[in-house]
Amino acid sequence: MMAPELTQLGSLGDLIVTALQRGGDRTAFIHGERQTSYRAFGAQLARLIAALDAQGLQKGDTIASLSGNRPEAFLVSCAGYLMGLRVGWINPTASENDQAYLLTDAGVGTLFVDPDLFRERGERLAARTGIQRVWWLAPTDAGTDIDTLCRDATPAPLLPRASADDVAVLVYTGGTTGVPKGVVHTHRVQVAMTLMQLADWDWPQETRYLALTPITHAAGTFILPTLLRGGTVVLTHGFGADKFIDLVERHRITTTFLVPTMLYVLLDHPRLADADLSSLQMVAYGAAPMLPSRLTEGMRRLGPVFMQLYGQSEAPMMITVLRQRDHDPEHHPERLASCGLPVIGNQLRLLDEQGREVPQGEVGEICLRSPLVMAGYLKKPDETAKALRNGWLYTGDLARQDADGYLYIVDRSKDMVISGGFNVYPREVEDVLALHPAVSSAAVVGVPDPKWGEQVRAMVVLKQGQSATAEELMALVREHKGAVSVPKQIRFVAQLPVTTIGKLDKKAVRARFAEEG
Known part of the structure; x- marks a missing residue:
């Protein structure tokens, strides 16, 4: 009988180490005028882990970062994944009350703050929640920054300490229908998501990824696949049509992630007509439905570059995908209203209120069995039991499915x-x-x-x-x-x-x- 550990799925730390070893001296991150190579990022990561060890952080502790899109925020998360810490993802654009709730509910003991954007907010949150360890992601007179923290650290080789079933991430639902719920994800889920992204997306041969939306949400899930492909991640905080055009032109961006409202703003912007966005080869969109008429307009103006993602916090990013070849307004215009086909590795059914599969073409709730499914909601057993029942994750999304398997979301059940x-x-x-x-x-x-x-x-x-x-x-x-x-x-x-x-x-x-x- 083979020893079980020989067939264990690895952790996020294993994927991070693999990416850094492969990248060498290529550029991993660009942030403003600053460029960071894979090798330099790996050295920073080793020093940070040594510093956090010296401060007494131990496997199972919970950390979080309040930051804009910058390499240091991803660096802190990587340290957490390798050390077996729980990483709470804070939406930087959320209200102070929601952020305080997350920090308290998740039991965050260490908070890293971007002083350039959130110095005052970070200080208030620390006071409100009683967090004792607050470190800063850049030099500031407010306290100790991570460069100072790492100055005397003696780095060791990067060795992942987490197992596949350890908790990696706590991500909080939006809270638009009530109190946010903490979704618990293990390393197994995050690794599966990354491998499924690599297998079933339309990646360009040269991956130069622009992250505009918060990397604590969908935009951040593109970073590790990009690094595993030896690509470059360009980080910026916030979307604006002028900023988007400038960054794509300057860095010859080949892929990015946009929510539909951003694409609409871009399509209506007067500079688009003269902009050189020819480097774009994969524009992923998701988080909300795209209007088919505007998607057709986007294809006419930017080319056949679009790929749709459908997922949710409870099963991130990879429930279905509508690939570029499926965006076919000439032969299959109806598919522009589809969220695509189930991603390889997922079992998907449309079930009625009694748990029975609905006939083809009728509306049912999207239910999922997959390595992507959450472990549950943090400290909410009743909510967990409601979402995970009869052997399925009930997503709350209502959809129809056509004869070829394409899924058409008609709405959230509550809407x-x-x-x-x-x-x-x-x-x-x-x-x-x-x-x-x-x-x-x-x-x-x-x-x-x-x-x-x-x-x-x-x-x-x-x-x-x-x-x-x-x-x-x-x-x-x-x-x-x-x-x-x-x-x-x-x-x-x-x-x-x-x-x-x-x-x-x-x-x-x-x-x-x-x-x-």
Whole structure:
């Protein structure tokens, strides 16, 4: 009988060491004018681990970083993964209250802070939560920075200490429907995600990745695959169309990750027409549905570079993928509304409320069996049991599947509108509204109605310099979806409310309509 340890899946630390050994003197990171090679990053990592050992951090302790996108933030996470620490991912754009909740709920004992962006916030959080160890990611008079911390450290060879089933990451759900939940992921999940990314994505031969959204979320999951491919990661904090164009042109970026609202801003920006974005070969998008009409426009202006990702905190990044070859507006235009095919290694079913698989073409809840599935919610056994039942992860997303296996998400189960006894899926109404050439984006929700239970309402953003009437848009929906799906009210706005990571915030949309009555 073979010894079980011989067949164990490795840890994130094993993948990090492999990437650094392969990279040598090639450039791993670019941040502003600063470039860091793989070899230099590995030396920094060894010193940081030695310093944290000297400070008494031990396997199982929890650390977190409050930072913009900079190499030091990833460096701290790498140290945690190799040492067997738990790494709490803090959304830097979240509110102070949400960040304080995370630090307390996760039991964070050591906080690393970017002083250039979050000095005052970091000091307040430390005072609110009682965290004693606060170290800074750059020199500051506020306290000890990591360079000073590492000055007298004696580095040792990089040897991963975690096993596949140790907890690697605590990531918190957005909290738009209540108190954020801490999703617990082991090294096994994170390694599986990385290997599945490498196997089933449309990576360019030369990978030069631009990270704009927070690397504590989706953007950060591109970093390790990029390094394992010997590529370069360009880090910047925050998205702007001008900044995006400048960085792509300067660094000849070949791949990036955008949420749909960012692509819409880019497509509507006057500089796009003259920008040289020809180096882009893979533009991944996700975190929210993309309007098919705007995706078609993006392909016309940027080329066949798009790849869609569908995942969630509980099963990160790799539930399905719509690869570049599946973006085919000529032969399969309907697939532009799809989130793709299940990623290799996943078992996916659409189940009804009784746990039965629905017939092809009917709507059911996406349920998953996969090496990506979370260990559970931190300190929330009832919530864990609700999500993980009958041998499946219940995602809360409702979808149809066609004869070729492509999945079409119609909405979150909580966002479905029931009007007069009929189901209305806001995602489908939003797609129809965006067929109007003047519409840039749209958000559809249900609001309470004494007669119908709920009524459909919509917020619409128009393209600059273009116009449309509510009556025109209502007629468009009636033509494509029937009377029950027609919004009873359409409100034109300058921009839609989004969460701190750029997702459409349906809770805020409902709240605005509730204020109006």
